[in-house]
Amino acid sequence: MIEHSQPPGTSIAFGGDNTKGPDIYYSTGETETHVQVKAVTNASQFDRQVRKELRNRNPSQVIAVQVPAETPTDQLMGKLRNNFPGHNVYGRSILVVDPGGKGVIPKQPFPQPVKKP
Numbered sequence: 001m002i003e004h005s006q007p008p009g010t011s012i013a014f015g016g017d018n019t020k021g022p023d024i025y026y027s028t029g030e031t032e033t034h035v036q037v038k039a040v041t042n043a044s045q046f047d048r049q050v051r052k053e054l055r056n057r058n059p060s061q062v063i064a065v066q067v068p069a070e071t072p073t074d075q076l077m078g079k080l081r082n083n084f085p086g087h088n089v090y091g092r093s094i095l096v097v098d099p100g101g102k103g104v105i106p107k108q109p110f111p112q113p114v115k116k117p
Helices: 043-054 074-081
Strands: 011-014 023-028 032-039 062-066 093-097 103-109
Touching: 032 043, 043 062, 043 074, 074 103
Parallel strands: 032 062, 062 093
Antiparallel strands: 011 023, 023 032, 093 103
16 A cells, blocks of 8 residues: 555655554655555445545545455445545545555545536
8 A cells, every 4th residue: 555655755654553643654854645544344434434534633635445355446436426525625635455455546636526416
């Protein structure tokens, strides 16, 4: 997961076990990027865990989620486009990997919610 989320030219530090806050910190010395890591076993957990991080008062810029192998990418993209209206997604990115660390959805900005006419 680190290889998919680490910005070039940054150092890395990890949050402590059982502590609040981001799980991974990347730093250039001048700026920091915070990454919150989630692991889920099914699609409903995906929604719940992403929504929980979107509501966080001190949000991470990147939410990295590990999903089960063979999770359909189109299903996840549909969830990202439609399941988080009203949440602050501006300036935030999502990254999704499988259990082996293979990128399912490469790091990208959160899609803006689709407004229905």
